[in-house]
Structures are given as structure tokens and as C-alpha cells.
Amino acid sequence: MIVMKFGGTSVADATRVQQVASLVEGQPSPRVAVVSAAAGVTNLLLDAARGAAAEGDEFVARLTAEIRARHFAVADGIADDHERAAALAILDQLHAALDDALADVSRAGVLSARDSDRIVATGEKAMSVLLAAMLRSRGTPATHVWADRVVGTDDRYGGARPDRARTRELAALEVRPHLDNGLTVVFTGFIGRAPDGSTTTLGRGGSDYSATLLGAALDADEVQIWTDVPGVLTADPRQVPEARVVPGISYEEAQELAHFGAKVLHPRTIRPAVSLGIPVRILSTFAPNEPGTLVTREAPAESVKAVTALSNLMLLTVDVPELEDLAAASAAVFGALGGNRIEVVAASQASSRRRMTYVVDANGHGGCAQVSRRMKAALERAEVEAEVACEENVALVAAVGEGAAAVPQALSQLLAVLGRAGIPVLSTNQQLSNVALTVAVFAKDAARAVQALHSAFIGSQPASSRARRPRRAELLSESLRVG
Numbered sequence: 001m002i003v004m005k006f007g008g009t010s011v012a013d014a015t016r017v018q019q020v021a022s023l024v025e026g027q028p029s030p031r032v033a034v035v036s037a038a039a040g041v042t043n044l045l046l047d048a049a050r051g052a053a054a055e056g057d058e059f060v061a062r063l064t065a066e067i068r069a070r071h072f073a074v075a076d077g078i079a080d081d082h083e084r085a086a087a088l089a090i091l092d093q094l095h096a097a098l099d100d101a102l103a104d105v106s107r108a109g110v111l112s113a114r115d116s117d118r119i120v121a122t123g124e125k126a127m128s129v130l131l132a133a134m135l136r137s138r139g140t141p142a143t144h145v146w147a148d149r150v151v152g153t154d155d156r157y158g159g160a161r162p163d164r165a166r167t168r169e170l171a172a173l174e175v176r177p178h179l180d181n182g183l184t185v186v187f188t189g190f191i192g193r194a195p196d197g198s199t200t201t202l203g204r205g206g207s208d209y210s211a212t213l214l215g216a217a218l219d220a221d222e223v224q225i226w227t228d229v230p231g232v233l234t235a236d237p238r239q240v241p242e243a244r245v246v247p248g249i250s251y252e253e254a255q256e257l258a259h260f261g262a263k264v265l266h267p268r269t270i271r272p273a274v275s276l277g278i279p280v281r282i283l284s285t286f287a288p289n290e291p292g293t294l295v296t297r298e299a300p301a302e303s304v305k306a307v308t309a310l311s312n313l314m315l316l317t318v319d320v321p322e323l324e325d326l327a328a329a330s331a332a333v334f335g336a337l338g339g340n341r342i343e344v345v346a347a348s349q350a351s352s353r354r355r356m357t358y359v360v361d362a363n364g365h366g367g368c369a370q371v372s373r374r375m376k377a378a379l380e381r382a383e384v385e386a387e388v389a390c391e392e393n394v395a396l397v398a399a400v401g402e403g404a405a406a407v408p409q410a411l412s413q414l415l416a417v418l419g420r421a422g423i424p425v426l427s428t429n430q431q432l433s434n435v436a437l438t439v440a441v442f443a444k445d446a447a448r449a450v451q452a453l454h455s456a457f458i459g460s461q462p463a464s465s466r467a468r469r470p471r472r473a474e475l476l477s478e479s480l481r482v483g
Helices: 014-025 041-054 057-075 081-108 113-137 164-174 176-180 206-217 251-259 323-339 367-381 410-420 443-457
Strands: 002-006 031-035 142-145 184-188 191-193 199-201 222-227 248-250 280-284 293-296 306-319 344-350 355-361 387-400 427-429 436-442
Touching (some): 031 113, 031 206, 041 057, 041 081, 041 113, 057 081, 057 113, 081 113, 113 184, 113 191, 164 206, 248 251, 251 387, 306 323, 306 367, 306 443, 323 355, 344 427, 410 436, 436 443
Parallel strands (some): 002 222, 031 184, 142 184
Antiparallel strands (some): 306 387
16 A cells, blocks of 8 residues: 655646646555645645734735635646536635634634644645545546544644554544545645644644654555655755765665755654654656655665755853763753753763753744853753853754764764865764764855765765666566565
């Protein structure tokens, strides 16, 4: 059984939805297609939700009219009159519910996270209706299923945490019978179901996450993430024009690449597939015959497969004069960071100098002045004497590959490459059990660092196997059970 996920650019208009329908039909049954909202619709919905609380009826009406027009334009591409009429009837109900939700926000004068999720879910729900109707009009039996009946979550609206056990139970009730009856199921990404039955959203990367959550719940043979790039690349092609697709990576490598800034996957996307060993394949709707990248438990071993950079970070250093205060200082710092929801991207400690180094996400936290103030206050409360320093405009560059960090000379080689390029290194990290070597550099040097490391460790030769890579059509003839 295959779960296929299609992002917003893949379902942007009627032509794209027709192409997606063709791709779905090209996969063996049973199959599930997980869809995002059409590109741009989620932003329109968010703007309408915020506008309902502050901007007035005319502003909201203009946005909802545009949302309706986007959905009706896709519906116009449904060839069968009966299926088109049925889809339009459901869309009318969805749009009426949207109007009611926006009116509730307008009356309240404030947009709650719960109402925001209820409103934003309209985009995914509409697209699931449209793709299912499109498939039926082409002669493919299909039905839509909304994830707020299946993906169990908690009630943290805007960034809900999934309940995998509950999702498995609900998938057996709401999805499996349709598959057993020979239907293609079109499923909404991004949204879930709170314990009280209300609609939640899963936050950033939620649609990909939905696909792997459902894949795990249904014991899928493979999860496919169809996007606008041809797979996981050895580097950002805007920084490294000769970057190419990596044919195969491990779960660990995929999670590290996502954590350190590779945009093709969100860090949590892979997690549901890991415990069951479900392969995840990254493919492009714009190059459907290309093989993409296959993510499995084990992958071809190469010292470095990709280089990536995560920017907009800060580098915090905490110097503790007394060795016996290190543990208390660490607890105070992590408590303050966690309490302020500041994400720690990397951390290291040099006991000989009693220095702790933290690379943290700088978004929305007021810069070094505010973060340093919070750290100092936390250390004072813990009665720890320490000096706190902070550097803004920092990037973390990662060279990712199974076993790379276990090579004794790898870090020295990496530092030598950056030294020859004239790039100052602010901090480094190497662990034997990890699959990434990381260095913190000034953000202005990040692109040059990526270019230099890619040239030194990866070069311009074909990745992995030096033989011709199979095309997508050849891979379809293989057994789906590759994990």
C-alpha cells in the first residue's frame, strides 16, 4: 500500500490537479493521496482570519471571494458534469462554514488559535474534495476523508502533537474500509482531531507529517513525498549550482539534513516511518520520471553526502569560573531557554575552560540583548557566577553523511577547507555516534562555507553508485517493499 503526499505547488490549479490524478492512477492499489491546500490559499485563509478580527467585512469578503474563485477554477477542470456538480455542492458547504467561522471571529474581535485552525483547514478539505472528484471523473473510484476524523492529536491548536495510537485506531475505522473496497482515498494533510473532536493543525511541515503518520497507521509499504524539487540535493542549488540529487539516504541522515536547514523535509516528517522501517521517497511532480531520493533505515555509506546551512541563529557562550557550578549553570540555561521556547540547535561544553556553547534559533526573541538578559537572570536565580556572551547573525553549517563524524581526521579536514577559504569558525561539534559535522560561522560566510565544503567533500562526480541511475519508470517495476 502506498501513501502519496502532494504539496501546494503540485495542486496549484486545474492542470496541476489533473497531473496529480494521473500520478495517483499510475501507482498500484491500495493507495492514499494526501493533499495540501492549493498554493497560496492557506495564506489567504490566514489573512481572512486575522482580518475578521481587525480589518472589517469588506476586506474579508474580498479574500473569501478570491478563495472561492481559486476552488471553482479547479472544479472547472472536472470533466464529468455530475462529479463537478457534486464537488461544487460540497465546496458551497465548506465556504458557508468558512463564512460562519469568520463571522464568529468578527463578533469576538479576536482570533483564537482554535478558530484559526478551524478556518485554515478549509484549504485542505476543499482540495481533497476536488482531487477525489477529478479522479472519479477519470474513471477511478475515489473518496475523500478529512483528517480531523482520523489523525488524533492533543489540543495545542496551531501546533498540535499527534497521538499515534489513537490515529491507528481511527485509520482502521475511517480509512481502511475504503481501501478494502477498492477506492483511492484522498486525505487532507496538515490537520487533525483534538480530544473534543475540534479541528487542529500540525504546524510547519504538517502535510508531510500527516503522510508519514497515516503511512505508519496503515502499515504502508512506502510513503512518497511529491514536491517541487527532484529529491534531496547535495546542497542548496542557489549556493552550489552543481548540486545534484542524492539517490539514497538513511533515516538519520534525512533527519539531520532537515534539522540543519534542508527545506525538502521537516525534521519530524521521518519519525513515524522509522519504527516500522517504512521507506520514504522524495519525488518531484515537475520531473515525475526521475527516481528522486529514497530514505530507508540503511543507505549507501559515504563520508559526506550533503552540505547545508541553517541561518538566523545566535551563539551563546557561558563561562563558569567554578567547576562545581557547571551542572547548575547548565540546568539554569536550559531551563531559561526552554521556558522562553528558544530552540537549541546545537550545544557543546569544554570542561577544561568551563565554557558552554549554545547555538540557538534567533527568531522572535529580541536578539542578543534580551536573550542574554534572560540567561543572566536565570543564572542569578541559581546563584551561579558566570559570564554570558552572545553573537548575532550566526549560521550553522553541517556536513552530513553516515560515519562522517567517526572519521578521526574529518573535522581537521573540514577546518582546513574553511581555513583555506578564509572563513572564521566560531565553534565546532563532532560526535562518533552522529552523522553530521557542524561548524558555526558568521551568517555572511555561510554560502561560501557550503560551496567550499561541497567542492572538497562531494565535488562534481555522480553521487553514490557510479552506474546510471534508474529512471522512475524502472523503479515502479520493483517490489514496493524495500525497507
